[in-house]
Amino acid sequence: MIKRACIYCGTTDNLSDSDIIPDALTNAKIINPNVCRIAHNSKFSDYFESKVIEKLATITNLLDVKSSKGKQYARYPMIFTIGNEEYFTKIASDTEVFQKINTSLDGKTKIGPIDKILKISGASEYNVTAIDINEREITKKIILNLEVFFSIEMYRLITKIAYEWYCLHNNICNKIDAFDDIISFITTGEGKNPVQFVGNVALYKALDIIGSYGSHTLIAYIGSDDSVNIIVSLFGIAIYNVQLLPKAIKECQNNCIFQELSLDSQRKKFVFKSIKELEDDFISLISSAQEIPKGVNNNGVKLNIAVLDDTSFVIKNMYLEGFNDMQNNIMCVSVPSPQTYELLKSRIFNVFQISALTLKGLKRFVHEHRVFWKESFKLNPNGGDKKNIFLYYILLITGISCFQSFKELIRYLKQKLGKSEIALTDELIKDFEQIILSTKNYQDAITDGADIIDTWEN
Ligand SMILES: [Zn+2]
Incomplete structure (x- = not known):
């Protein structure tokens, strides 16, 4: 029997399961069991993982991805505008915005539940105005700092993901000297950075076609210079290329590998030795x-x-068709240019425009919104959140059609809209809104839909 050891240091003591992609960044776990517990599993969290996780909070939250260890979704920063006032807040769910007191950016106004506001010293009916937030136009602005995508912490994380994943698919269960440079970069952040940002838009599009929205994709291929490379696509937003080895080594025979991990925990994979x-x-x-x-x-x-x-x-076809681009035209970027930022921005915009329906996300929506349905609630069409309107529409049709399962709902949507991943354009949202508001007692249908969804099994 082969004795297992840490792929970073070779110790056989206290090995642990390492989440190849940190738990807080994926709904589909993959594990490398050959990583020692303290030095090369727990400590990576402090060195680089936690910073990346924190900076990507907005993205994970909006994609309904959360750590299996924590109860809550990650908090993210947001600015919202009502009338002429702008307010900054940090929230874990959009229903939290008006549950607490927020101060305007100029510090002059506060907004919150009226009972809480009146408890502030100096507050009285003379300087407090009651407003109905369901009647007001609200715009929401999400704040994202793109620097995290080009940070040393991100590069170390991407290298770690590539290394542990490649070792897993080559049954490597010990430290191999050929990986010394890679190990040193991951563990210390020093030495040559093997990661570059992929600028070839065609590759993003190719992954869009095969993958479901918000997925992580990993691809191993041999470069035209014989080097061993791993492509890591993070949420389909940012694609990186990691040069793992200058040339293939005898211990690692599998160099044509593909794996996709989707938001609904689905996995697609193939493993081959070579493109041949x-x-x-x-x-x-x-x-x-x-x-x-x-x-x-x-x-x-x-x-x-x-x-x-x-x-x-489909995935094999994509690999074969994209192979030439991967080898010769990946358009790697070491220092981000204005075009790189444009590409990233458009990818992020896509993620927020498209809504992939997952049962997990739907259940979360019901759970977070149910508190508002006790008394006579009404929908605010100017609430500033397209995805909310879309999900209320889902609840409504579920309540009316009494779907028996999540699968049945998806089948219905595919027939009606063509697919289950939907680009939330302004026109489409207007249509959904119309359907909701023109339904008599839409509130009852919505709560019925929520009750039905609560009974669906994962
Ligand atoms: Zn170790």
């Missing part, structure tokens, strides 16, 4: 699909129906 092996597999996949199954049509003509395992076909 993948090509052979792909050809046999196509030829087998052309042979079976056979049928006879109405006119007695024999039919050959091509049936392919969709997921596997």
Whole structure:
């Protein structure tokens, strides 16, 4: 039996399961069990992981990703405007905004629940105005600092993810000297930085087509200079290339690997030794699909129906089609340019525009919003949150149609809207709003929908 040891230092003592992607950044766990507990698992959290997790709080929160250890979603900063006043707040859910007292940016005005406001010393009916927030136009601005994507902490984290993932898929269970430079960069942040930001827009688009929204994707490939590289796509927002080794080593035979980890915890994967092996597999996949199954049509003509395992076909096809770009045209960026920031901004904008429906996210929405439905609640069409309107629409149609399961809801949406990942354009939101507000007693249908969703099993 092979004796297992830490892939960073070679110790056999006190090995632990390392979350290859930190728990707070993914809903789909992957583990490398060959990492020693203190020096190379816990300490990475202080060195670089916690800072990245904190800076990405807005993204994880809005994608319904949270640490399995914590109860709450990460808090994130936001500025909201009512009338002429701007307020800064930090929230874990958008329902928190008006539960507490927030001070305007100029420090002159406070907003909050009226009973709490009146308890502030000096507050009286003379200087406090009651407003109905359901009647006011509210705009919300999310604050994101893009520097985190180019920080040393991010580069160390991305290298760690690439290294632990590559070792896992090559059954490496000990420290190998060939990785010394990589290990040193991860553990100390010193030495040559192996990470570069990928600027080739075609690669982002290719991953968009195969992947579901908000996924992490990892790809191992051999570069045109024979180097071993790992592509790490973080939430489909930022793609990095990590040069792990100057050339392949005999201990690591698998160099054509793909894995996608989606927001609803789905995993797609293949592992091959080389691009040649993948090509052979792909050809046999196509030829087998052309042979079976056979049928006879109405006119007695024999039919050959091509049936392919969709997921596997699509991801293999993507790898083969993207291979040339990966090898020769990845357009790596070491120092971010204005174009790099534009690319990142448009990727983030996409993430906030598109709503992928997951059962986890839907249950969270019900849980957080239910507190407001006790008395006669009404929807504020000017509340400044498109995703809210979309999810209220989901609750409404669930309440009206009494779907038996999450799957049934998804099937309905696919028929009606074409897909379950929906770009929340202004027109579409207007349509949803119209449907909700024109439904008689929409509040009852919404709470019925919420009750139904509560009964759905994960
Ligand atoms: Zn160790």
